[in-house]
Amino acid sequence: MSSIIKSVKRWFASPAVESSGSSNRTQIISRDQHSISRKDISENALKVLYRLSNAGYESFLVGGGVRDLLLGLHPKDFDIATNATPEQVKELFRNCRIVGRRFRLAHILFGRDVIEVATFRAHCDDNIQQAKEGMILRDNVYGDIEEDAIRRDFTINALYYNIKDFSVYDYCDGLSDLRKRQLRMIGDPETRYREDPVRMLRVVRLACKLDLSIEPKTLKPVSELSYLLEQVPAARLWEEYRKLFLAGAGKLTFEKLREYGLFHALFPATDRSLKHDDTAQAQQTEQLILDALENTDTRIATEQTVNPAFLMAVMLWQPLLESTEALQQKGNNFNDAFFKSMARVLNAQSQHISIPRRYALVIRDIWSMQLRLPAHHGKKAWSIFEHPRFRAAYDFLLLRSQSDPRQLELANWWTKFQDADANARRQMLQQTGGGKKRRRRKPRNPKRQQASKNRH
Structure with a gap:
């Protein structure tokens, strides 16, 4: 554990390494300049990375897995980005299924472990189906890695670990934000939230989970656009609910969701109870939820099991x-x-x-x-x-x-x-009155008694 901490500290102290890549903002950090080690990546993720690479495709670990490894954390999920289409991925893996309509993805199944493989996305407005408010309904336009990086949500999630030479590619100054421990949206925040309102929930979740500050421009539109969450399918928000409250920082997340005006979109009835005219009742409701979330956070910190149903029962x-x-x-x-x-x-x-x-x-x-x-x-x-x-x-x-x-x-x-x-x-x-008691006989029905006598 101490060696991990030392390597992370060394990485945070080291300067960024500029490259002469096609983008002026591109940085390539060589293996000796960062703290990611293959021994911290799941065996199944490595299998997928190497098979894609050996088949001639570009193969990168991307997003939260790279971010968390650079922070010295131990991610459970490892996502992969590649220039192979979902159909090409399926040809390489018999244990693959293609999922999603809005974004087509390849899921490689290793028992209960699922490695998600996404094809590089391109930014092509003519081929992206959007709703009136701007939410992307369908997007399966493929591009290259630089276009894919710009399409991602936050700068610290646009970091790519190359399995060929073990370097880290940074296209959006994510490493700089990671050193600042800052969460910043790529592009115009309002436009990005309209494309996918769930990003507003992710802002809160990641900031609370990773103890990050939220860049002011990224935070500013959140309260104004909270109503957009009503457009998100309820089935999709079940997984977001689990990530928000069962990631170890549920109590702080609850407080921030309320502060930023997002909680009402998830739990409107509970939000009304928290604003009840009876102040004592509202305080009691809030305390019950806070106690439950604190208990949940403690259980997660001590690696005990938690059931999302229990917390939902408390909320409602x-x-x-x-x-x-x-x-x-x-x-x-x-x-x-x-x-x-x-x-x-x-x-x-x-x-x-x-x-x-x-x-x-x-x-x-x-x-x-x-x-x-x-x-x-x-x-x-x-x-x-x-x-x-x-x-x-x-x-x-x-x-x-x-x-x-x-x-x-x-x-x-x-x-x-x-x-x-x-x-x-x-x-x-x-x-408590639970000792043995003499059974009282029920009085017999007089009509039944008479009928019995007549039969005899």
Whole structure:
């Protein structure tokens, strides 16, 4: 680890190396001038890079993988750029599938590991299909590496690692911005956001995740153009939601999304709850979310598993309660109102961030278990304890108790019950009225009694 830190520090201290390339801005940094080593690149990514190169194609590691390696981080995803078309890539790899309509990509499959290979894009306005607001709907015009670099979003993502000589190509002064720890858009920020509104989310995500400042011109249009996110397909925003909040900097990301006016586009119902006229209620909602995000960040830092459904259940909890209250006022009893609201809230949220069915089922279980947890006596307590979603529901209750003291006694009871041995658990259940009771016989129906006598 110390050797990595030293090499990164040496790279940050070294001057940029100018080349005599076709672009005046092009820089080529030789192997001895940067900190990237092949041992830090996944074996599968190297297989793809070498096979493309050996087949006569240009082959570069690009984007976040290069950026993170230069920062001394350990990226999980490695993307590749090449002059080979998706069809040509498919000819080289039997384990390849071509995906996407908006941008056609080649995915090379190694079990669960997917290496994404993109063909160099060209900037050709006549052949790019755009919506009225400027969003690119379809773009499969291919070009060379320099054109591809200009088409990328941020300067620090337009860095290419050449597998032939292990040099790094920089076409947009990304290395300079990386040294400044600055996030800067390539080209006019407003135009680039209109081309793909998701870039506004990426600005926030990368700045928070990598502890980068956002260049003022890059940040300025974000709040004004936040409404453009409504044009983005809800299915696409599910992955963005995961990247935003499950990358280890969820709490800061949440705060910045609200500050820049982007949170409303993702969670409109939750945003309204956070701005509720009842200040105490709004503060309680905010605290619940902050506690959940802090807990999630800690779990990720300690390499524990996280489930995106859990955080979604937290985000939508207050809208669920508000919907339940509204239905009660229309004459529904609490339980009916609560379960009707689960479907209502999830359906409404899926118009903005599409929630896959398997995660929606988990969310429903976590919510419904909040009604069962107070019934901690006798067989009901054991039934709750043995439920497959008990742990998630218990964790959810713990979070609620941090922002709502009324839930503290119940949370403490379940904590104690889990830690207790068999005898102590039996005593706890007896104290809550869960001891053995004599069964009361139901009174027999008089009509049935008379019918029975007549039969005999």
